[in-house]
Amino acid sequence: MKNNLSSLRDLASAFGKAPVDPDTAVPSTSATSDDSLVYSTDSGRINQQQEKTVTPSDGFAKVRRETKGRKGKGVxxxxxxxxxxxxxxxxxxxxxxxxxxxxxxxxxxxxxxxDKREVIQQVLEKAGFKVKLTGG
Structure with missing residues (x-):
């Protein structure tokens, strides 16, 4: 290891990083850049591409009646x-x-x-779902 670090290339190699060639460097605004980047003076606010993942089903469609937070109206x-x-x-x-x-x-x-739980249960069963009524 060199004791004299005279350039960024020497510093990068001291930490085990491969030096970056400016000719082949990818611009910082590309999709392969750091995911923690929020704002850049080059292009403004950076919108992150977030993948929507679907929670896998356990095999049952759960149907329940709720009134909490709806001023007593049931859904x-x-x-x-x-x-x-x-x-x-x-x-x-x-x-x-x-x-x-x-x-x-x-x-x-x-x-x-x-409160149409029975109707919803029938429709879901016709659609091929196993239905479990939960709650009171």
């Missing part, structure tokens, strides 16, 4: 489906149309307004 929450966002939205549309009520997709769950 049926369906979770544990193991579907991607597009498939969840299609299934939610089918469930809302069958129940004749509103609802939404929140994270990896479907919320349908009202």
């Amino acid at each position: 049926v929450v369906i979770s544990g489906l193991g579907l991607d966002n597009k498939a969840l939205k299609e299934l939610a549309k089918k469930l809302k149309k069958t129940c004749g009520s509103g609802g939404s997709v929140v994270d990896e769950t479907i919320e349908v307004q009202g």
Whole structure:
């Protein structure tokens, strides 16, 4: 090891890093750059590409009724489906149309307004899901 570190190349080799050639260096704004970069004066705010992962299903679609945080209004929450966002939205549309009520997709769950657990159970079983009613 050199005792005299006269350049960055010598410093990089002292720490076991391969020296970087400026001719073949990748610009810092590329997708292969450091993932912790948040802002660059070269290109502004850097939007990170985050991969959406779907939680795998345990084989049961859990259907429960909730009222907490909804001013006493009841909704049926369906979770544990193991579907991607597009498939969840299609299934939610089918469930809302069958129940004749509103609802939404929140994270990896479907919320349908009202207490229509039996109807939702039948629709999910026809779609090939094993359904487990949870809660009271």
